[in-house]
Amino acid sequence: MAIEHCMPRKAWHLPFLAEPGEVPALRRSMRTHLTRWGLPNVIDAALICVSELVTNVIVHVGAGTPTTMAVSMNGTYLRIEIHDPDRSALPTLLGATTTSESGRGLALVVAVTDRWGVMPTDAGKTTWCEIATELREADAHLGGPEVDRAEVLLALYGGSVAWRNPSAQLGLALGQEAAIAMIADLLHWFRAHGQDPDDILDRAQMHFEAVPKSLR
Template sequence: MPGCRYGVARESWEVPFLAVPEEVGALRRILRLHLTHWGLPEVVESAELCVSELVANVITHVGEGVPTTFRLGIRDTCVRIEVGDPDARSLPAPVAAGIDAEHGRGLALLDAVADRWGVVLREDCKITWCELATGLGMPTGHTGGRRVDRGEVVIGHYKDTVNPEVVSPLLGVALAEEAAVDVIADLLHWIRAHGRDPDAVLERAQAHYETTLGGSG
């Protein structure tokens, strides 16, 4: 994948919460929003599963209602999820539990879903973390394959032509979005000037986008 000219800002995010089952749904929703905003919808399902299992592990083995922290960030090119709890005495471990086992299945599942996971012990807390591969080539890069790469080339060429004074090597996504709007508008003018129907073309483009969503070609 070529270098991403229009970097995606992915700032770490942390929130305290009480380890109760009712909080899991809210954490999953916030997680989904952040990952979608980061342009990483492909890892949402696995990330939601990981956070559910990490919180369930705290509830089961540390105690329901204990003060806990959830942190989401990017480490190198991986999504990193951390759940901190006040029990610094013990290390969790995956267990190959049977189907009727009440405990231990969560971290075994985490072991299967995450690319790697581990535990950091501190004086007053324990942080259990996991990482999920994203397919990014760099922390501020993009996914999406050749279609996104081609779109970035078009946007970059347009910006270089219309606003050549903008020379930043890493332009913001907001700036690129404005350029994309200008590109689409200019193309619609071109279509109208050549006797075609801009609305019909937009409908076809939207349908084509939806049918190829998730593809890399």
């Protein structure tokens, strides 16, 4: 049950009016989607890109401009696109310093992404950037030793396992440590697959409480 290709990440887009008040909602939407995609390691960089690219539209194209944010995977890179209708106002990376009042937005985008660019389109232009995700495949999930160990356990639980030496008992302390380690690894596995560990714990608690005390 070693699941390598298990996280289909369907491209999505969100039309909005380029207003300062829209930026927090766009950031929340980005965070929610990247969490569901199991990509917590790129959330901070993606949020910076959303803020700076949308602010660029507000400042240089105009507040209230009909704009669209599109998010997709380009291979193992997260791709963020901002579409606006003005082909003339092209973003330019300036040699901004720490005391500059403008020109620092794209410098931040460059600092947290692996590549970026601007493309004229029939409807205006697209400003885009891409962030490396550390995925091995576009539809794989982020791993790590905790996730790998959890998948070994899931493979055992999913097969026909004959329990050997049923009379063997672990010492109480060793058994507790083994159980705690297993639970922690499983929570890492759920988070790698875009699930909320707190929600999983709540659901597990509900299942536990539903079992009669005599059977616990």
